[in-house]
Amino acid sequence: MTDYADIARHFASDFAEATMTVRREDGLYRHIDFSAPKSMNHLTVVTWPYNLLVAGSHGSFHFERYGKDTEDMFGWLRGSRPNPDGWASKLLNGRNSVEEYDRGRMVARINERVADAVEDDWAPEGLQAAVREDVLGSHLLDTKDTAFQLVSEFEHGKQYRAECSCGLTGDEGSYTTASSWKLFTHKPDGKKHQVTIRQTAGFDFDDFTEWDVDKLSYHFVYQCHAAVWAIGQYDAARQAVTA
Numbered sequence: 001m002t003d004y005a006d007i008a009r010h011f012a013s014d015f016a017e018a019t020m021t022v023r024r025e026d027g028l029y030r031h032i033d034f035s036a037p038k039s040m041n042h043l044t045v046v047t048w049p050y051n052l053l054v055a056g057s058h059g060s061f062h063f064e065r066y067g068k069d070t071e072d073m074f075g076w077l078r079g080s081r082p083n084p085d086g087w088a089s090k091l092l093n094g095r096n097s098v099e100e101y102d103r104g105r106m107v108a109r110i111n112e113r114v115a116d117a118v119e120d121d122w123a124p125e126g127l128q129a130a131v132r133e134d135v136l137g138s139h140l141l142d143t144k145d146t147a148f149q150l151v152s153e154f155e156h157g158k159q160y161r162a163e164c165s166c167g168l169t170g171d172e173g174s175y176t177t178a179s180s181w182k183l184f185t186h187k188p189d190g191k192k193h194q195v196t197i198r199q200t201a202g203f204d205f206d207d208f209t210e211w212d213v214d215k216l217s218y219h220f221v222y223q224c225h226a227a228v229w230a231i232g233q234y235d236a237a238r239q240a241v242t243a
Helices: 004-014 073-077 084-090 103-119 127-136 144-153 175-185 218-242
Strands: 019-026 029-036 041-048 051-056 061-064 099-101 155-164 169-172 195-204 214-216
Touching: 004 218, 019 218, 029 218, 041 218, 051 073, 051 218, 061 084, 073 218, 084 214, 084 218, 103 127, 103 144, 127 155
Parallel strands: none
Antiparallel strands: 019 029, 029 041, 041 051, 051 061, 099 214, 155 169, 155 195
16 A cells, blocks of 8 residues: 555655646635646645635545634645545545545455454464465455455354254254254254254454445545645745745
8 A cells, every 4th residue: 555655755756846826816715726847747726715626637626624714725734744534524525535445455454354363263274274265365355345245255164053952962064054953953843942053163254344444545645745735835935925
């Protein structure tokens, strides 16, 4: 996963030589363009009360934030460090609009879950090899939907016990065969023979619905760095004019 420091360096390199053009400056209504011909990148920043639009070569992102100190959105970001994780919630289209599946995070969650089972000494024999072959080696991990389907269907070394109220038990390798024991080998018969089935061993990814396997998109993080930089460039130019 490309981290934020890498993206910051990419932006700094792209806009190392850039020019600024103020298209409009009417109080809180601004339209400012930046051009970086060598890297063939451009950036546009537009503001109006409680709103900030950052657009250009790396996409368009509309921030909207109503508060006592955000009528001028330049004031909201001025002098701050880029904070993509915090700012994503201020997007007009919401955080989900800038999240994308991260295969690396999915692999990390899988490995963590298996490592926990091994460390806690309840992993069935051959679990790590089975996960490597059947899960980590699968192309289905390349997309979010198929990846979650893959982990939801994986199981290894499961054992089930059918237990009758009369004291007899049957150990089976699947829920289906345990059910067969209940129905055919030892038929339940009213109160005298009541059979229940429980899992006694085995591994599956039973907590996968809680996994966070998304990351903020490269382009959104890039434009967060661009916004802070652009405001700094604008302020510096205004101060130079005043001086």
